[in-house]
Amino acid sequence: MRSAAIVGAGLIGCSVGLALRRHGVTTYLIDADPEAARAAEARGAGLAAQPPRPADIAVITVPPGQVAPVLAEHQKLGTAHCYTDVSGVKVRLHQEVLEQGCDLTSLVSGAPVVDIGAGPPEPRADLFDGRPWALTPTDFTGNLALNCALELVALCGAVSVLLDAEAHDRAVALVSHAPHLIASLAAARLLGGDESAVRLAGQGLRDVTRTADGNPERWAEILTANAGPVADQLDDWAVQAQAVARELRDIARSGDAVRPVRLREALSLGVAGRARIRERPRDRSTTTD
């Protein structure tokens, strides 16, 4: 890869530029707001200009709802040979891309997993280092586009995870979208507690609810775009919670005559599930609060 066009000079776009610059890739920064592109150039993320000839890849990092029209526009301009984006929900995006009549052979839609936290984070060359980065090629995707996207991910220091769009959206409902809502609902319950109750909060509660600090508008957009899979997760989750609650009520009524079978199972399966996402040391230092 020699050159990349980055469309959208925000946190992700600017970080992609910085990451690629480490490897000497020539990067071009394009933004509807020319000032944003110039600011990214000042950070060293690339040149604030349309590439003079088609770049190897264009990385569309505009907000999710704008990806399809912006992609169509740049395919028409011939900005690059291949295209990818970074939006978090893929089934809806593929529908929108079809509606816009985009070329599908040159597209591999992608989604880096980064932890942005609540505050306004700075673009960083190492934002993607060691992180997963989903790629969702379709039956129409050409080999050139797929290999170009794989190279982009590798140059950004991330690890490619290939899935189809439906599997991707179910996966992020499981590992990100539903857990975010679970955290929000747990945090919302604190509004019903009196002051002395809330003063007894410890680290466990702070961990469970931390992600609920995330921007509500941004999360509402993500969750509605992936509404079906998130609803499935929440409903399954609620059924499990109610089954444990039922057993706890039996225990409360009967003293210790009822054995906490479901409860013990939930706690043990929780330990086992948690073992699947064993934390790397680096994750801790990058949490923002």
Place this chain on the structure above:
Amino acid sequence: MRSAAIVGAGLIGCSVGLALRRHGVTTYLIDADPEAARAAEARGAGLAAQPPRPADIAVITVPPGQVAPVLAEHQKLGTAHCYTDVSGVKVRLHQEVLEQGCDLTSLVSGAPVVDIGAGPPEPRADLFDGRPWALTPTDFTGNLALNCALELVALCGAVSVLLDAEAHDRAVALVSHAPHLIASLAAARLLGGDESAVRLAGQGLRDVTRTADGNPERWAEILTANAGPVADQLDDWAVQAQAVARELRDIARSGDAVRPVRLREALSLGVAGRARIRERPRDRSTTTD
């Protein structure tokens, strides 16, 4: 306070001993396992011996199910003028204490909020510094006992929070017990995800599920002891989750014709609830994983 007897030389007992020794309080360490008491003495937590005359306070730090009989035994021995314990559920404890025929005037049941995490942590003199410590006096509690318990908490560096037993148990169901189960259920769901799904896990999921690493046996004991209030919390929570899930299904069916009113509300209330437990810098450094 000149002297304290610590009954149970585990993490909490040993840390109480270390905290009190900072202030020159003479501490006596008593444990069914004499080796545990001697090990705590070797750490500097006090003298591995029954106090020669009644101590100002006895701090019962044995496992929850043993508190009432151990309290009765030490009240009979005259180990101290006042008594407290550190068990996490208070309504059941007060029932057990009544059944054992304990003296209630000299008792203030307590519960420090500490974050022990998953690993085997070391006793520390500063384990309680700046932390809340619930105290649940009853109508029978004498002033001497209450003031002695307040002084214990202050000398341990913690902040007393006074509540009655029912309010305490509802409070910890809200801020600790139900959130723990919520985290366990969220972590358990990962067992149903395939490998590429789990690889997309990020920091949000790791935060939400971190507390689920906790010891299942210990948590099953805590949660069954507080079964009624925890069931109330879980049920209310499940109803909220189902309401959001219903709206998400309507959105999935209708495209964007349905506005995400409940979803936005849940996300915004989550931000507001989270603001009630604003994190102190120290909390971050003490999380274990």
